Amino acid sequence: MSELAVSTDQSNLPDIRGSYRFDAALGAKGWFKTGGTADVMVCPDDVADLQTFLAGYDAVAPLHIFGVGSNTIFRDGGLEGVTVKLGRAFNTIEIEDGGYVRCGALALDMNVANKAAQAGIGGLSFLSGIPGTVGGALKMNAGAYGREVVNTLESLKALDRQGDLLTLSVDDMHYSYRHSAPGQELLFVEALFKGHAAAPDDLRAEIAEIKQKRENSQPIKEKTGGSTFANPSAEELESAGLATDWGAWRLIDAVGGRGHKIGGAQMPEKHCNFMINTGTATAFDLECLGEEMRRRVFEKFGLKLRWEIRRQGRYAEGQAPLDNWID
Ligand SMILES: Cc1cc2nc3c(=O)[nH]c(=O)nc-3n(C[C@H](O)[C@H](O)[C@H](O)COP(=O)(O)OP(=O)(O)OC[C@H]3O[C@@H](n4cnc5c(N)ncnc54)[C@H](O)[C@@H]3O)c2cc1C
Incomplete structure (x- = not known):
């Protein structure tokens, strides 16, 4: 039996509070609505549970993590190894003093922009037109209309393959156009964005303008x-x-x-x-x-x-x- 077969055999998967799913829908749930399934999907309850999983899972076996699949083609033969599916505990957005917005990796970019606007925090409106999650945005240095993640990210939290929790600065991510290079495989769990004070009404108008531009220039319903x-x-x-x-x-x-x-x-x-x-x-x-x-x-x-x-x-x-x- 191969190493991979052993590591994803149900009885060899680490005990966690969350759940495992086998042959779980993946491509059908992404934006392209096509493609294969995940051999194994792990749904951890929270960061600590994900750490438990990683500590017990073979550090060199295939591992994947996605947001909502708005930048991914999932090939038809499916994904080997384990695919991490983040749940509700990763979907948080909190406003902090000093113009900071702290978000879980599963928070939708659009919700981050809207919440920042409500709180009078400018500089994040560009996220309103990007239909992905914070995790995907961190990985891809997502951007639009002259701004991108690198311009507004203060720091982020990530787990390495052993399950250790790391705090990374923007510089650690070595961002370039739609690309990051942190130097190792990481699972992002949280981002801290920093904006500037602005009038909520102006920010809401900015977001409405972005929405209008998108509707005119992109096939957003496809x-x-x-x-x-x-x-x-x-x-x-x-x-x-x-x-x-x-x-x-x-x-x-x-x-x-x-x-x-x-x-x-x-x-x-x-x-x-x-x-x-x-x-x-x-x-x-x-x-x-x-x-x-x-x-x-x-x-x-x-x-x-x-x-x-x-x-x-x-x-x-x-x-x-x-x-x-x-x-
Ligand atoms: C209509 C439309 C318009 C778009 N417009 C823009 C645009 O203007 N600007 C722009 O930059 N992009 C745009 N995109 C692309 C896409 O929305 C972004 O790249 C987005 O950041 C992807 O987020 P996601 O959660 O869907 O990532 P996914 O497609 O799920 O994943 C993308 C990559 O990020 C990694 N990843 C996701 N979550 C994590 C995590 N928690 N930890 C580690 N890695 C992770 C995945 O492994 C994968 O490599 C658009 C897409 C669509 C469909």
């Missing part, structure tokens, strides 16, 4: 994962002989990607860097479509688009990366 690819850097564009204001959408458009479909996956006519599941897409359809865009852009411009959406898990039987996918 099964999507936000921007499929990160915008290339100015240096990348220059070395491809392109103007530095070319976004990923323009590259996709230039290679005939607008409206292109593979199975039930489509780069929509209106927002061609926001891949969608039109209803019947498998996770493999979505990934094949993204890779087809990358291949075309590379062949035409010599530039490698970088996925902003994360792809996680195993391919289903009969699926495998195609020979013409680029690295």
Whole structure:
């Protein structure tokens, strides 16, 4: 029996107060509404319970954690090992003196922005348009309209694979565009944001304006994962002989990607860097479509688009990366 099989065998999983679920729905609950299940899902009661789980779980066996899956394609073959599902205890938002907002990792970004606005704390309104959780935002350095997590995060709490509770500064996260690099695998459990004093009415107006802009510029009612690819850097564009204001959408458009479909996956006519599941897409359809865009852009411009959406898990039987996918 393999190490993995032993470590996720029900009788070998650590005793916790929370629960385990087997073959638990995952892809179907994400934003793309497609993809496989989690072999094992652990639902810890609180931070201490998650620590107990981690202390007893093989530190090198596969482990995953997600928020609401608004930036993830869960592959059709499901996720091996254990997937952590945070529950109610991680869904807190507390206002503290001095313009601080302390949030559990499962709190929705939108709720954080609204609560900060109510309390007259400015600087967090950008979170109102990001449909993920604080945990996902910490990982992805989520941002919009010129602000991102790195601009407003004071510190965060995380567990390492042994279950030790760490406090990290913003610098420890080594943030860059939609990317963090804390140097080890971490499970974020709490964030402390710092804002500035502002009038609640002004903040509410800011949030309403963001909502309006989103409704006009993004397919927010579709099964999507936000921007499929990160915008290339100015240096990348220059070395491809392109103007530095070319976004990923323009590259996709230039290679005939607008409206292109593979199975039930489509780069929509209106927002061609926001891949969608039109209803019947498998996770493999979505990934094949993204890779087809990358291949075309590379062949035409010599530039490698970088996925902003994360792809996680195993391919289903009969699926495998195609020979013409680029690295
Ligand atoms: C319509 C739409 C619009 C969007 N607009 C924007 C935008 O303007 N700006 C932007 O930045 N993003 C945007 N996104 C993408 C997405 O909402 C963000 O990346 C968000 O931060 C992801 O949060 P999540 O909880 O859904 O993360 P998930 O998709 O669940 O996970 C994303 C990554 O974060 C990790 N993660 C999640 N929680 C934890 C945790 N507690 N500890 C450790 N790792 C964790 C996961 O392992 C995974 O690697 C958009 C998405 C959609 C669907």
